Amino acid sequence: MQLNDNKRISVGLVGLGRLGRQHAENLAFRIPHCTLTAVCSVKEEEVEAAKRDLGVPYGYTDYEEMLRNNELDAIFIASPSGFHCKQIEQALAAGFHVFSEKPLGLYIEEALRVQEAVIRHPNQVFMLGFMRRYDRSYAYAKQQIEAGAIGEPVLVRCYGLDPAQAMPSFLQFAKSNYSGGLFLDMAIHDLDLARWYLGAEAETVWAIGGSHRYPELEQLEDAETGAALVQFEGKKMGIFVASRNCAHGYHIETEIIGTHGSLRIGTIPEKNQVALMDDRGIVRECASGFLERFEQAYVDEVIEFIRCIREDRKPEVTVADGVQSTILGYACKQSFETGQLVAVHHRK
Template identity: 70%
Template sequence: MKKVKVGIVGLGRLGRRHAENLAFRIPRCELSAVCSVIEEEVQEVMEAWNIPYGYTKYEDILANKELDAIFIASPSNFHCEQIKQALDLGFHVFSEKPLGLYVEEAYDVQQAVKAHPNQVFMLGFMRRYDRSYMAAKEKIEAGVIGKPILIRCYGLDPANKMESFLKFARANYSGGLFLDMSIHDFDLARWYLGVEAKEVWAIGGSYARPEFDEIDDAETGAAMVRFDNNAIGIFVAGRNCAHGYHIETEIIGTKGTLRIGTVPERNQVVIMKDEGVIQECVDGFLERFEQAYLSEAEEFINCILENRTPNINVEDGVQSTILGYSCKTSFETGQLVQVKAKNMIYE
């Protein structure tokens, strides 16, 4: 039985989870190579999982002719160049979000993908593979809530992860709150509403941690978006959620409403004690979207084996980057931004 031989770049929190899925949970996939700038991570994974090849330079993993595909889980600012390099050398490519931190580089990747039509390219918008989000999409398409006219999204990271994020951001690995966090919600909005954004207004600030001001970012922010069909988007993102990792989505239609994740419960266990009734919350994205991360990696491998195109394509990455960068621009300038490809206009 043919297996797809994959090399992964990036062994951080998410990269490690992707690597585990590729190595142990997808029967027709073989994780053959790992790459990280941290040599200790490479050696640990190679020895523990019996991986034959390990590298500390991206160019070296691309020189491995045994590989069929490259799985990119490196910091965001490396994605575009690494995608283009891998495509040019004939690899199938999976890249984590975002496609790019700037609109022009996202367009560059779009051209690179179009220049290699026989190679599979897939972007890591894993929520589209989460069972709850998939069920909501099916209900929208079935007309259960009529025409969707408003989407409200909360994306709140645990407060206890702020130190690690600040380290990440200070190293210039992040594109800011809206590109780093809200990008998933922007993709969901496009997916559910079926239209592109028209104009945005974004605000935010640093409330518990003034260090965010020092890096020109927001600890908590909100964006209001008008879409082409006059539908409304309300997006809230934050780094200081005391109760854990809170991802919530509401889609309001002309005939009803759908809600996903209103209570970020870890499981169905309810604790009843003298201090009250407690439902424990999920601790982070790896726990909440465990199934989705596996399902999207399975889809990538199956697309290679079956010679077909994933449902999530480079255009989804480009349009989400345009919207995310528009929100970043609105936040930084305090102005309403007209969302237009290649030429954003301020009012």
């Protein structure tokens, strides 16, 4: 049922870590026709800070208790990755529209279970947070590809490099919460972009990696820096490099090579258009992290989610995108851990 034009969508958010807090601020202040009505975190101090700073009327440390709040229309999931699937299923079963941060799941079977839950609730909007599709540069590249600017896209090359300065906080997080590893936690955005730009699913993958500066990552069965080579349908290709140890800042770069040209996004990860010239030469600062680089994309994706609810339609990013990206990410993880070429088995 289409909502009244003046209807505001009341949202409850779970997860108030670094990204969750940013989403909470966006929902509270930057999203039209939206009200952040409730927040939930296992850390009571995070709940109290959000209520105080953002003017949120309801705060919870129990997710299931928040789901019993009948003032809510939608649930926004920004909790650690391992909680996503169960929380999505619970929110759908309770009758809510649902937005979930990536990844959809850390295991294939649970991702498929969520897909079945979404299918069982066709009147509810479900959206997954692949925010790069809403970044204006990435969206423009997609428009150019569809317009035939580079012919048929045949290869996607992605660099996803997190700043080295973020490693201490990541290690603390990874030791207390299962992140899913380099390919499911970090490269999942690039894997989704490759599927999107190539219009094809993966068939085989070979992944390698190591922990050179931070060997403690090996104890977590993770890599500091890794790479994956993926064969897609139609002999299309993907090359993916991910790292948690980028000295110069946050570096996200994507190239799409076609039969009649190529597109590059973010070749130089500039903070802005300022160039400082001194005795070091010409210095261009880099973005410090994902919240800075994709600040507007995080807003735009949630604007689309709220619009979908108000206009009674479904977003272009579907639960199937989450399932297929999880399958590919998990195949990369298996290849990295076993050293073997892995066939990617897609399930409908």
